[in-house]
Amino acid sequence: MSGLLIEDLRVTIGTAAGPVHALRGVDLAIPPGTFLGLVGESGSGKSLTASAVLGMLPEAATVDAGRVLLDGADILKASRRELRRIRGSQVAAIFQNPVATLNPLIRVGDQIAELIRIHRGAPRRRAAVEAVDLLAAMGIAEPRRRARQYPHQYSGGMAQRAALARALACSPRLLIADEPTTGLDATVQAEVLALIVDRVRAAGASVLLITHDLAAAAQVCERVAVMHDGAVVEQGPTAQVLTAPRDPYTRSLIDSYVLAVDGDTPVEAR
């Protein structure tokens, strides 16, 4: 099958305090071209699931069972070399704290151009031009000047735009966005989310959006999956999961989210 299919993924992490059964049978499907929101409390295993899809599980992790199929090929069985090819060209990621995600020592344009050269074999000059075009497509003003700058010269929102440019440089089929707007100003959050939707839809790729923000997931994702204690307890069309949840944990997650959002609303505005 094409798209992403995770079947019964079980991962244990060795810690000083003993083994932690961090993923206890994760089942997840993202059909091609679909946005899936992955929600659930802190520590439920969302980021670890994303790491497995990127072939980047921590050293201390052991895969006890399961398959992670990306367009039919099992990521967990891929060699290092295959993983390097898959990462970037089939699956790419953006994370919270984009400035830290980008390489601090390399000019932003060069980081993007390097990927284009490695994955697509483009000549140096052509890759540099494409990198500037990509920055422009992500809404970065004066892209030529910006391409010559280093990540620390970017604001948070701009750095996330640049990280998105780098992630999309080799037209991956799946973008993992792990809390991509957390920590950005509210207006910038909305802009970055809209940009992700716009650019990814234009490319026909799919998205795994990891977020604490149920409203954001509801706004942009056709499907939602809910993680609890290392497993996906419920997944399905967004409207169904968020308005008629079947699992008690999903219900409590929605209730606590609504309470938190109401708590943020000034009394006079309620």
Ligand SMILES: Nc1ncnc2c1ncn2[C@@H]1O[C@H](COP(=O)(O)OP(=O)(O)OP(=O)(O)O)[C@@H](O)[C@H]1O
């Ligand atoms: N490198 C690691 N070493 C030890 N334990 C880890 C490591 N990575 C993850 N874990 C454990 O695995 C579990 C799942 O963590 P994970 O980061 O996937 O949760 P999460 O749902 O993404 O949380 P958050 O929303 O806070 O990012 C947690 O119990 C965590 O402590």
